[in-house]
Amino acid sequence: MTDTPWLTIVGIGEDGADGLSLASREALARAELVIGPSRHLSLLPALNCPAIEWPVPFAEGIERVMAHRGKRVVVLASGDPFWFGLGTSLIRRLEPGEWAARPVxxxxxxxxxxxxWPVQATACLGLHAAPLSRLRPHLAPGQKILVLARNGDAVKALADYLIGQGFGASRLHVLEALGGPRERVRQARADALAFPDVVHPVAVGIDCAGTGTALPRASGLPDGLFDHDGQITKRPIRALTLSALAPVPGETLWDIGAGSGSIGIEWLLAHPANRAFAIEADPVRAERARVNAAGLGVDRLEIISGRAPDVLPDGVPDAVFVGGGLSHALLEALWSRLPAETRLVANAVTLESEALLVQWQSDKGGDLLRLELASAAPLGSRRGWRASYPVVQWSVAL
Structure with missing residues (x-):
């Protein structure tokens, strides 16, 4: 740990130097090198040291900063560097005491x-370098969303996305160059947006309205939200399975025999810090799981094509679900590899896989459930109960 930080991350607003704190001004006055986007550099007066533009790709800029480690370096960032900014990426390789941040x-x-709008009750998304589908979990009538967009074309694409999801009635607030002399705020419905001259930097406030389908927050999304070929953990069973898996913020899931990806997708929807690996031997199903995840706003689902246990991910999970490919060899491999307290849930439909779970539960403990469901269906001119195949579920903490 050093006594004085060699790196200072200075937040810059559209008002440039006028909005800087005394600490930021002092850091710039002492700097031996300043690096930042060309737009930020243009907002500052003449500097007393060399200034270089942040390169593309982004990672090269981090390497360039690290090459000057030990010098007095200032990195320019938009607003608050730790809210969809470069701050986290930049300090990942630094020790405490090597850096300081001066946000605006x-x-x-x-x-x-x-x-x-109350920030604490508003969804805030950085979509300037991310797919618009990440909006999907937040779309519901009456909800307010703030989005960072790349440029005017991205604003038009955002409006088109909302129309396609059934939320074309949403009121869009297009906010350009906030805090500076070019500031402008305009409004239009998504389905009537016609601003040809939107300038960067731009953000959009979405006052959500429309008749589109909102994603429920409870476990067990409707089956119709997933594209599948029949290999899907059906909604009631999925709800019980996710309850047994018990996702906690920041945890990682291995979804083995992922099929449509529904379990992994709902695990990710439970919290934005969660991770999930979907392991699927069928390449068509693996691609379908990828598409389902992207469409429901969790494109961070990590797809692994292959058959477990041959292709298990690196590291260790907090929970494992076995929905397909259940075998004695797979359970042996998991039991030998996974650390204590890992949560394992396995579902069985066939007599052979049911017998396997009965044997393992007898040896290892845990809970064994038999789930039998029936739904009302036409029976001649009347209705009767149509039973589904029973599912045996084993859940255990290793």
Whole structure:
């Protein structure tokens, strides 16, 4: 740990030097090198040291900063460097005491100040370098969302996405260059957006409205939200399975025999910090799981094509679900590899796989459930109960 940070991350707003704190001004005055995007550099007065533009790809900029480790370096960032900014990526390789941050109000804070929206009750998404489908879990009538967008074309694409999801009636607040002399705020419905001259930097406030389908927050999404070929853990069983898996924020799941990916997708929807690996031997199903995940806003589902246990991910999970490919060899491999307290849930439909779970539960303990469901269906001119195949579920903490 050093006594004085060699790296200072200075947040810059559209008002440039006028909005900088005394600490930021002092860091710039002492700097031996300043690096940042060309737009940020243009907002500052003449510097007393060399200034270089942040390169593309982004990772090269981090390497360039690290090459000057030990010098007095200032990195320029938008607003708050730790809210969809470069701060986290930059300090990942540094020790405490090597860096300091001097933020200014973030774009989200400025948006909330213009619109009068409570930040704590508003979804804030950085979509300038991410797919629009990440909006999907947040779309529901009455919800407010703040989005960072790349440029004017991205704003039009955002409106088109909302229309396609059934939320074309949403009111869009297009906020450009907040905090500076070019600031402009305009409004339009998503299905009537016609601003040809949107300028960067731009954010969009979405006052969500429409008749599109909102994603429920409870476990067990409707089966119709997933594309599948029949290999899907059906909604009631999925709800019970996720309850047994018990996702906790920040945890990792291995979904073995993922099929449509429904279990892994709902695990990710439980919290934005969660991770999930979907392991699927059938390449068509693996691709289908990828598409399902992207469409439901969790494109971070990590697909592994192959058959477990041959292709298990690196590291260790917090929970494992076996929905397909259940075998004695797989359970042996998992039991020998996974650390104590890992949660394992396995579902069986065939007599052979049911017998296997009965044997393992007898040897290892845990809970064994037999789940039998029936739904009402036409029976001649009347209705009767149509039973589904019973499912035996074993859940255990290793």
């Amino acid at each position: 109000p973030s774009t989200f804070s400025l948006c909330a100040a213009r619109l009068g």
